[in-house]
Amino acid sequence: xxxxxxxxxxxxxxxxxxxxxxxxxxxxxxxxxxxxxxxxxxxxxxxxxxxxxxxxxxxxxxxxxxxxxxxxxxxxxxxxxxxxxxxxxxxxxxxxxxxxxxxxxxxxxxxxxxxxxxxxxxxxxxxxxxxxxxxxxxxxxxxxxxxxxxxxxxxxxxxxxxxxxxxxxxxxxxxxxxxxxxxxxxxxxxxxxxxxxxxxxxxxxxxxxxxxxxxxxxxxxxxxxxxxxxxxxxxxxxxxxxxxxxxxxxxxxxxxxxxxxxxxxxxxxxxxxxxxxxxxxxxxxxxxxxxxxxxxxxxxxxxxxxxxxxxxxxxxxxxxxxxxxxxxxxxxxxx
Ligand SMILES: Cc1cc2nc3c(=O)[nH]c(=O)nc-3n(C[C@H](O)[C@H](O)[C@H](O)COP(=O)(O)O)c2cc1C
Numbered sequence: 001x002x003x004x005x006x007x008x009x010x011x012x013x014x015x016x017x018x019x020x021x022x023x024x025x026x027x028x029x030x031x032x033x034x035x036x037x038x039x040x041x042x043x044x045x046x047x048x049x050x051x052x053x054x055x056x057x058x059x060x061x062x063x064x065x066x067x068x069x070x071x072x073x074x075x076x077x078x079x080x081x082x083x084x085x086x087x088x089x090x091x092x093x094x095x096x097x098x099x100x101x102x103x104x105x106x107x108x109x110x111x112x113x114x115x116x117x118x119x120x121x122x123x124x125x126x127x128x129x130x131x132x133x134x135x136x137x138x139x140x141x142x143x144x145x146x147x148x149x150x151x152x153x154x155x156x157x158x159x160x161x162x163x164x165x166x167x168x169x170x171x172x173x174x175x176x177x178x179x180x181x182x183x184x185x186x187x188x189x190x191x192x193x194x195x196x197x198x199x200x201x202x203x204x205x206x207x208x209x210x211x212x213x214x215x216x217x218x219x220x221x222x223x224x225x226x227x228x229x230x231x232x233x234x235x236x237x238x239x240x241x242x243x244x245x246x247x248x249x250x251x252x253x254x255x256x257x258x259x260x261x262x263x264x265x266x267x268x269x270x271x272x273x274x275x276x277x278x279x280x281x282x283x284x285x286x287x288x289x290x291x292x293x294x295x296x297x298x299x300x301x302x303x304x305x306x307x308x309x310x311x312x313x314x315x316x317x318x319x320x321x322x323x324x325x326x327x328x329x330x331x332x333x334x335x
Contacts, residue, residue: 001043001111003328005335006051008117010044015056018113019106021152021313035061038110049114056110060103065095067300073289074297078278085289102216102307105314112317115324122332123191126320127151128312130158131271133167134174134181144190157185157309175305178281182217183308185315186271189323192257194248194265196326203261204268204326211318212272215311220273224256239266268323272315279303 004010019036036058043054072094075081080100084092092098116126129151131138142150142159151157158164167183174181197204209221229237232254239250250266257268279299288295304310327333 001054001056001114004043004049004051004054004114005118005121005328005333006049008049008114008121009047010040010049010054010114010117011047012038012040014117015040015110015113018109018116018313018317019058022106022109022310036106054114056107058106058110063096068095070300071297074286074295075289076278076297076299077284077286078275100216102311102314105215105317108215108321109313109317112313112320115317115320118324118328118333119320121334122193122327124323124327125190126187126316126323127190128157128185128187128316128319130156130167130308130312131184131186133158133183133306133308134170136163136166136170138163144188147188151312155309157312171306180276180278180280180304181306181308182219182274182276183306184271184273185308185312186269187315187319189257189268189319192263192265192268192323193332195262196323196330196332197258197260197262198326198330199261202326203258204263204322205256205258205261205270207322207326208268208270208319211322212270212315215272215314215318217274217277217307217311218272219275220271222256222271222273223258224269225254226256226271229254239264268319270319272311274308274311277304277307 015038019038023036039057041055041057043050043052071081075085079097081094084098084100096103119126127144127147129142129147133156138158138160139162140160146159150159154164156164156167158167171181205223212218212221225232225237237254239252239254241248241250248265250264253266253269255264256270257264257266281298283296283298286295286297287293
């Protein structure tokens with residue numbers, strides 16, 4: 001990470017705490033047991049950023065590349081294998097999905113821990129939780145306090161216990177069937193001052209969406225009312241202004257905290273849709289790249305039935321990194 005304000009509190013413990021949120025833990029998750037111990041190589045001295053680039057290192061300890069030899073010539077449906085084979089002319093490292101593996105997000109979560117420290121300086125907080133898995137939606141909107149305090153204490157990172165039970169049931173069922181499930185994560189950024197963003201091409205929502213689409217398996221990003229806004233009338237979708245404790249606020253937040261690519265001062269609300277993991281136990285059709293014959297494969301290896309809970313800290317980290325960049329570049333953070 002470059003451009004970190006000197007004097008910013010950065011410690012191994014602080015980064016480790018974020019990485020620990022990403023680690024697989026539940027039964028529905030991969031059997032890989034990554035410890036993800038972070039080492040700080042440079043840029044931090046006596047617990048403070050020095051202003052020089054910060055280099056962090058996390059070793060991939062739990063490696064088993066054996067199942068991947070079989071799929072070398074038979075691209076897995078839903079994975080990046082085929083377009084990567086074409087683009088990199090067969091030289092791509094296909095083991096574990098190579099650069100397309102969500103393992104790459106370890107670096108993002110580590111960077112996000114530092115970005116969150118930068119955000120703290122201006123009182124901005126980023127929180128996320130699971131709102132849908134396998135078509136099961138939460139029926140109750142949790143409060144911000146609940147999301148802040150409880151999310152990481154729940155196994156599915158979901159704050160509706162009834163919905164969680166049904167989600168878990170569906171995950172187990174999908175697992176038994178050799179199948180997988182996707183879901184939706186909602187993320188809030190609180191206390192963002194109004195006017196942050198650099199229209200047109202550095203619009204805040206555009207930058208946040210860009211970062212979120214860089215997370216593997218993300219298929220949709222929506223702000224505020226999102227796709228539902230297309231079905232509302234202007235009179236229903238507009239957020240009326242009013243004054244609260246001398247501050248301009250809006251009565252509703254269909255905009256999701258952004259207008260014209262600039263923050264409104266209301267919470268930034270973004271939802272991220274993830275597809276189900278592509279690696280499933282069921283037989284699937286593919287093509288042998290050598291013979292161009294259609295063949296059937298079964299994907300082996302240690303995969304998640306549902307990785308949505310593990311993507312929560314990744315979503316938070318991506319949003320935190322984008323906001324930290326904007327706030328630094330636009331002079332909100334004293335360096
Ligand atoms: C936290 C996380 C864990 C993932 N774990 C798996 C997995 O175990 N098996 C799998 O097939 N895909 C998994 N994925 C998704 C793949 O990495 C992704 O679908 C694949 O690289 C193709 O990229 P695309 O879906 O963005 O097009 C995971 C994604 C995330 C965010």
